[in-house]
Amino acid sequence: MSPTIRDVARKAGVAPITVSRVINNSGYVSPETRSRVEAAIAELHYVPNTLARSLRFKKTRVLALIVTDITNPFWTTVARGVEDVANAHGFSLILCNTDEDEAKQDAYLQALLQKRVDGFLLAPARSVADPVRTIQAQNVPVVVLDRRIPEAAVDVVRSDSEGGAHRLVTYLLALGHRHIAALSGPPTVSTALDRVAGYRRALAEAGLPPAAEMVFYGRYDIPSRYHNAQRAQKRTPRPTALFAANNFIALGALRALEEAGLRVPDEVALVCFDDIPLWLQITPFFTTAAQRAYQMGQRATELLLERLAGPDMRAPREIVLPVDIVVRQSSGSLRTPASPLADGARQPEGQWDQHPHRLIG
Amino acid sequence: MSPTIRDVARKAGVAPITVSRVINNSGYVSPETRSRVEAAIAELHYVPNTLARSLRFKKTRVLALIVTDITNPFWTTVARGVEDVANAHGFSLILCNTDEDEAKQDAYLQALLQKRVDGFLLAPARSVADPVRTIQAQNVPVVVLDRRIPEAAVDVVRSDSEGGAHRLVTYLLALGHRHIAALSGPPTVSTALDRVAGYRRALAEAGLPPAAEMVFYGRYDIPSRYHNAQRAQKRTPRPTALFAANNFIALGALRALEEAGLRVPDEVALVCFDDIPLWLQITPFFTTAAQRAYQMGQRATELLLERLAGPDMRAPREIVLPVDIVVRQSSGSLRTPASPLADGARQPEGQWDQHPHRLIG
DNA sequence: CTGTTAGCGCGTTCAT
DNA sequence: ATGAACGCGCTAACAG
Numbered sequence A, B: 001m002s003p004t005i006r007d008v009a010r011k012a013g014v015a016p017i018t019v020s021r022v023i024n025n026s027g028y029v030s031p032e033t034r035s036r037v038e039a040a041i042a043e044l045h046y047v048p049n050t051l052a053r054s055l056r057f058k059k060t061r062v063l064a065l066i067v068t069d070i071t072n073p074f075w076t077t078v079a080r081g082v083e084d085v086a087n088a089h090g091f092s093l094i095l096c097n098t099d100e101d102e103a104k105q106d107a108y109l110q111a112l113l114q115k116r117v118d119g120f121l122l123a124p125a126r127s128v129a130d131p132v133r134t135i136q137a138q139n140v141p142v143v144v145l146d147r148r149i150p151e152a153a154v155d156v157v158r159s160d161s162e163g164g165a166h167r168l169v170t171y172l173l174a175l176g177h178r179h180i181a182a183l184s185g186p187p188t189v190s191t192a193l194d195r196v197a198g199y200r201r202a203l204a205e206a207g208l209p210p211a212a213e214m215v216f217y218g219r220y221d222i223p224s225r226y227h228n229a230q231r232a233q234k235r236t237p238r239p240t241a242l243f244a245a246n247n248f249i250a251l252g253a254l255r256a257l258e259e260a261g262l263r264v265p266d267e268v269a270l271v272c273f274d275d276i277p278l279w280l281q282i283t284p285f286f287t288t289a290a291q292r293a294y295q296m297g298q299r300a301t302e303l304l305l306e307r308l309a310g311p312d313m314r315a316p317r318e319i320v321l322p323v324d325i326v327v328r329q330s331s332g333s334l335r336t337p338a339s340p341l342a343d344g345a346r347q348p349e350g351q352w353d354q355h356p357h358r359l360i361g
Numbered sequence C: 001c002t003g004t005t006a007g008c009g010c011g012t013t014c015a016t
Numbered sequence D: 001a002t003g004a005a006c007g008c009g010c011t012a013a014c015a016g
Helices: A005-012 A016-024 A031-044 A050-057 A073-088 A102-114 A130-136 A161-174 A190-205 A227-233 A247-259 A293-309 B005-012 B016-024 B031-044 B050-057 B073-088 B102-114 B130-136 B161-174 B190-205 B227-233 B247-259 B293-309
Strands: A062-067 A092-097 A119-122 A142-145 A155-159 A180-183 A213-216 A241-244 A269-273 A287-290 A318-321 A324-327 A358-360 B062-067 B092-097 B119-122 B142-145 B155-159 B180-183 B213-216 B241-244 B269-273 B287-290 B318-321 B324-327 B358-360
Touching (some): A073 A293, A092 A102, A119 A130, A161 A241, A161 A324, A180 A190, A247 A269, B016 B031, B062 B073, B073 B293, B119 B130, B155 B293, B161 B190, B161 B241, B180 B190, B180 B227, B190 B213, B241 B247, B293 B318
Parallel strands (some): A155 A318, A180 A241, A269 A287, B180 B213, B180 B241
Antiparallel strands (some): A324 A358
């Protein structure tokens, strides 16, 4: 059907291997033969067959990235970081979306192993070791993104969820809030737990009694998204501030608060983890603990490529990226509160933020 | 490295071909040998090598989907439709994002042709025939998504941009608006042109003079996104309604209007093409010409699979999907205006819309 | 500088 | 019911 290296060779009057040398710039080829071969390639519209090459090399130069929610800008930003580094090193990327569904995740894993991808970047649907073990059993390198997997010996790149939550809640406390609710994700993923842990530590450090703690776990799907926010408002005393453990939860909460007729930030402060995409610059714009999503993708890919390059005997590494506390409008007063937080200067990565804001921490 | 079919065969004491038969359920295998082989497969953690299989069959059972903006929920929804149909037929999907960049698009095209994907679903960065010709030159089937390619003989699945825009603007006219600005996309893509054409036809049918026409073309990137909305407001007379040619443009316009202190819909009506993701349910929620994105992905994939199945001699087909006019808050009064539009009953596909809304058309 | 041989892992064809 | 041989397209290793 499509022409092979032999067709080109025949047309150019040379041996197949010579064509191969022209294509790959390997070995010696005289200028004349080279141009004869190139002419034949052009004439036949020859396109090299990567499958055969991969079979030969036992290397595909393909990486797989498995994320949990492709509609979340956090993950698309991570994906960009991964792809840019991968491409720069001559790798292509297969992006897969699991929707936090373990069955889907495992199906992808199998398919990708069969395709013999050279390495995996995996955001596990749950914080368990099984998928990592499945991959490692095939001697394929893998880097875990975003979530801790305590039982597995594996490279991890994640954000400082505990610390970020702690700083964000500490900021709310410094503004004077005493009744702060936490709206978190599913308790099966480490980030949801870590963010609650940071929240708790902040409360404890402020000497607040446990009664002031209001934690709500939940799923990420749309109907349940603002359900917890609604429940939170019915608590007594009503929380004066909400801490959302990710950007989508915050959007759901904002909606719930609007429906309840509560104005943000005048009546309720609202802060969250993850940045909100800037094309979504709706007032009141969120005060956030912004993850360095692009950088997360970059660093993870670098780790993976290192494992791919050399014989693999290094100990597993864990990279914990800092988060940037970005104060905007949703938390209330923009003036510096009496707080232990110092001023920072960095901009969140590559963003174009026209909202009044400042970075702290 | 990883075990092959021969390793399994050796361990089970059979010939490689027997293992192959077990894996593929082809030919006859006695129950005992079968279980011996299965035991060996499990023990060795054998994973079949798709590369070798594809090389043999000259078929990869992989489709490629090339979109222009992975951050736009429209395209992620299309992707879901594609993936669901593809998976149901045993195909996997490679998703590529060009960011409307032709160079990136062409690079992906080459890479995917080398990988010998079985077929392409392509949303071209520009409405020109070159990329389609490149693919067709390799005898690989391709279906074009979302945009018209006048010069190419190729299957197309797209929405009725002209008609949708016409109905949306007609609706605004029926509400009494006489000064309506159009904020469109790049004039190099057919959808941007078609939506302006529908807008123009609506104005013409209302007998409005050309002076009432205010058309702004633009790019999709963030900084320019609300630029045009700002320009539009400075026109005299100031438009009382804005028609945005896609969802992101509308979000940019909303921002610009907020900054200018103009309330939507009280002072300016705002309608747009494409639905806005529902997790982004910010008031005033948009009146839209919602595309059937999921269905677009489905239908396109079905066309592609048909081409893949049989010997290909059918004439190119064009499927034009209707758009659903969904009236919500951003256009002003929810009461039926004196208009030629009839009531409809269908829900936009699979959505969970709690906003007051109704469908017309 | 160029060509021959051989094999990557798998499955069809034809035997046994 | 099972197996041997061959080839898919490409390239490393070794001639010439």
